[in-house]
Amino acid sequence: MAELRAVLFDFSGTLFRLDEDDGWFAGMDGVDEAVQAELMDRLTHPxxxxxxxxxxxxxxxxxxDLKPHLHREAYLHVLTVSGLPAxxxxxxxxxVIDPASWTPYPDTVQVLDGLRADGIPTAVVSNIAWDIRDAFDAAGTGADDYVLSFEAGVMKPDPRIFQIALDRLGVSAEETLMVGDSDENDGAAAELGCSFALVDPLPTSERPTGLLDALREWGLAL
Structure with missing residues (x-):
């Protein structure tokens, strides 16, 4: 295996998570904890x-994840069919589309800042229909590049989205690690020759070192 010179990351369930907040459902009659959990699953299901x-x-x-208006249409349909009034x-x-609603995993800042300090470029490769850069700014960190499906015009698992990231960072697939929570979507980077590390999209409070552990297994100790 070639020495790793770059790391690509998924966004949702990997670097950040849409953790459930009971306050979001305040005033919604008939939406108990079970319904809340089901709705949150439908909002974040990959x-x-x-x-x-x-x-x-x-x-x-x-x-x-290619067009903001389709994203809105699709999720409003899911929510209303699930029983929520319009x-x-x-x-x-x-x-969902408010960057302030997204919580970074406890080791996200350490990982992104640590890789930058070690001279290892990073890119976020995400199937998403809205700009997530503000979430990183709010956390006080960031990647070197962002390849977002609605801007790139292509979605994972299409290998072309990973190739865009590789080209922007100026690295080959063989010297790049992709980190994500989906074998199907993120693991598709392996088709180009990237290494792949799978993380569990647990609530942020339950996964304090998932990113650090994944990188360590591939020889990147921060």
């Missing part, structure tokens, strides 16, 4: 909507 969909709605879901669905959706 592969499926979890509800029945018409043809047009399903197409919006499949392409939601006004509550709108309010909850606005929380």
């Amino acid at each position: 592969t499926g909507p979890g509800v029945q969909m018409t043809g047009p709605a399903y197409q919006a879901w499949l392409n939601r 006004r509550h669905a709108e309010a909850l959706y606005e929380r």
Whole structure:
């Protein structure tokens, strides 16, 4: 294996997480803890909507991370079909796309800052339809580049999105590690020759050193 010279990271469930906040559901009658948990799962599920969909709605879901308006349409459909009144669905959706709602994992700052200090460039490669850079700014850290599906026009697991990141960082796949929480989406970087480290998208309070541990297994001790 070539020496690792760069690291790519997924965003949701890897560097940051949309941790459940009971306050988001205040005033929503009939939304108990079980329903809240189900709704949060549907909002953060990487592969499926979890509800029945018409043809047009399903197409919006499949392409939601390429266009902001499709993202909004898809998730509002999921929330309203799940039983939320439209006004509550709108309010909850606005929380989802608010960078302030996203919590960095306890070791995110240490990892990104540590890699930069060691001269190892990083990029965030994310299927997402809104700009996440403010979340990093609020955390006081950041990557060297961001390859976001709605800007790049391509989504994981399409290898082209990883190639964009490699080209921007000026590194080869063989000397790059991809870190993510999805074998299907993030693991597709291996098709280009990248190494891959899988992390568990646990609540942030339950995964204090997941990123550090993943990097250590590949010889990157910070």
